[in-house]
Amino acid sequence: MKTTNAPVPSTPRRLSALRHMPLVTAVVMGVLFALPLLWVLAGSLRPGDKVLAGLDRVSWHSLIPTDATLHNYVTLFRGDFGRAVLNSIGVAVATVLLGLVLSAMAAFALSVFRFRGRGLVFAVILLSFMIPFDAIAIPLSDIFRDWGLQNTYAGLILPGIGNGLAIFLLRQFFLAIPRELVEAARMDGLSWWGVFTKIYVPLSRPALIGAGLTLFTFQWQSYMWPLLVGTEPDKQLGPIALGTLQGQMVVDYGQVFAAAVVLTVIPLLVLLRLQRYFTQSIAGSGLK
Amino acid sequence: MTTSPPRTPPRPARRRASQGRTALYFLAPALLALVVLRLLPAAMALVSSARHHSLVDGTTTFVGLGNYTDLLSDSQFWQSVRVTLLFSLVINPLQVLIALGLAVLLGRRFAGVRFWRSLVFAPIAVPPAVSAVIWGILYRPEGPLNAILGALGIPPQPFLTSSEQALFALIVLMSWVGVGYWMMFLIAGLQDIPQECYDAAAVDGASAWQRFFHVTLPLLRRPLAFVLVADTVANFLVFAPVQLLTRGGPDGSTNLMMYDVFRRAYSVGDINFAQAEVVVLVAITLAVVVVQFRMMQGKGEE
Known part of the structure; x- marks a missing residue:
């Protein structure tokens, strides 16, 4: 980000990127901390034999069970x-x-x-x-x-x-x-x-x-x-x-x-x- | 309220004595509970650590410092001390630094900050036994962490089954639980720093980094000291994940002192020896607390 020959146009863009930094980091941290809990919640709604199945392919299915059950x-x-x-x-x-x-x-x-x-x-x-x-x-x-x-x-x-x-x-x-x-x-x-x-x-x-x-x-x-x-x-x-x-x-x-x-x-x-x-x-x- | 003098005790001594009796009624239940449930067992541990119960003839004899000298020449005890110190030296700075970073980040005001803060805070609610079980599954050879590593092209890791990785796996798990808790203390501390301090620094042209190091950190010293000490004490007493996940292994690599005490008392069955180790553990904990307080105060006087 060191554009020494053209500092003027780079400054506002850099500032706006910096301004969103806290929010982006906060979102990333929040999701990281919540992820294990969400995964457990999703697992608890799956049929017992499928909880650990299909883990070799991580996808959105890992977090959102399509066949949710309270069994x-x-x-x-x-x-x-x-x-x-x-x-x-x-x-x-x-x-x-x-x-x-x-x-x-x-x-x-x-x-x-x-x-x-x-x-x-x-x-x-x-x-x-x-x-x-x-x-x-x-x-x-x-x-x-x-x-x-x-x-x-x-x-x-x-x-x-x-x-x-x-x-x-x-x-x-x-x-x-x-x-x-x-x-x-x-x-x-x-x-x-x-x-x-x-x-x-x-x-x-x-x-x-x-x-x-x-x-x-x-x-x-x-x-x-x-x-x-x-x-x-x-x-x-x-x-x-x-x-x-x-x-x-x-x-x-x-x-x-x-x-x-x-x-x-x-x-x-x-x-x-x-x-x-x-x-x-x-x-x-x-x-x- | 007329102009009667506020305090005209006619017989101060008697009034004080009757207040003392009333105070005793109010205090008695709590004092009884604290003495019986906290101080008595501590005293019992001290007494019991000076005894030896023989399984051969069932007699209990007074051995003075015998259990302690045996403990000091016990290689497994020293192994446990080394593991506990390594664990403390890594986990405490790590947790305090992450908690500080998160507090600075989530102590600000921006849209939705309360929600993101709640997410970081959520693992606090997870009881130690539950977090241990959850991470035990996350760390399984065919578990989700290895699946993620696999997706990134990294070979599967043994985590809890490797004597090199198990302790660090426990550190990650304990930090997931603890960091949000300590963050809350630091956020409370940050919010006590008057805005004028930052304004003054801004007028002086201080950069964000300078403001952090010259305004935030010095004014956050007390909460930071508290968090460091309380975190250190808490981490000396880690027990549930060891008992549920590794039982001190592999090869004693996670044999933290609290678990070692439990193992000696219940698996080995030498309760007196275990009590001596409890006393040593409490003594080490208190010593560390005193040293940390000294260091924190020393820094403040400079």
Whole structure:
């Protein structure tokens, strides 16, 4: 592009090409990242024996199935996988609800009260949040075995509910709630529990959604923990069931793809719908 | 609200004590959960790593640092450390650079940017077990990646079945999942940079590159530091794709530490030895985090 003898006519053309560069690159990157998912979606709609067939000739047929069928999904949910997905959803919902109650209460105490030992409490939260969960999953599963929590829903849910990050996110938001509001409510005889449930919780919807997403993602993404603690078929979570599907001697790829789609679409819908809160919550987590 | 003095605690000590008790009620459930579910197992790992359980007579004895000295003379442990370090040295800079590039690109405002950003962001939603399974199929000898290579006239590659390529195949797979996530943090950071900074640089006649290196990068230091540290920690703990796809192989080429710990605890069955390795893994992780924070702060003071 170095036309040194005629720079004048080349400049506008070069500029207009440059102006479209971001869009072109964005499209290319977006398509590259989405391609594996689109391919899996297409595969899940094909008859099971045709998923990997015809790959020697890559064409638009690889992404758009001409003989689309929901057969894979039907078979999938007739087997153990339906149970596993329901388990995953139930465990995630319970984690979010319990985790939010615990985290919001703790965040409330840390943003409203002055008391001795606050420093210690912060240290516990910070420490628990610096020790990566997967690293302590093995010792924790030992403890849970002793307590008879193996293969129970409680065993699957509990590790998700103590989340230091969720507490920090909520506290950050709670600190912005004006003190006068609390003092006026106390003057009117409202109990501390009342201040929490009638003032702080209703005012903190965005922060609660952000913290809820953190709790949800932790639970939906967990793999090692359910592998350690939920091994019985009726307590299996989705990802473990998927691992079993693809580890069989004869793998039905149609079902594997359908399972992958189900396990991805659920969190994807939640994340895309709540993307705004997700961005807000990560923007507040340690950046500012 | 009349002109009553805002704070007239008649008996400050008593009021503070009663606040302390109320605070405790609110804090107790979360504290209990954090102590029992995070700190207790960490302490247990420490205690357990100083013990040895004999399968011969079923007794457990205190061996002090015995497991650690055994670990340090275990060639497979060092092999796992080497693999983990190589993995970290490649994947962390790679992910942060791509995430930065994507953030600069998709943090701009142009028609449809939200849609393209969502596409890059979409793999975040894919749970690790699912992404591992998807890429396991993509990497198959007769799978779509080799079909694409074939269409381009490149001979088929072994990917996960080759000890030279398997680790890099995992790096690509983990980056596909992770990059969009870190990009979101950097976009949030970019949007916090005041427009005046760019305007001032433009007035001074700075080129796009100069603006990037002298305005964007310095002002993005904090989010970048956060992303680098958080990404490094996350990548030290990669487990699902190894367990589902390679089981540490071929020839130990993907034997990342988190998987090595799991293997020792459940396949080899030496839980105490595995706990010692967990403690070493956490120690290495924390050390790296501290060093990275120091480096980031040091750069800022120059």
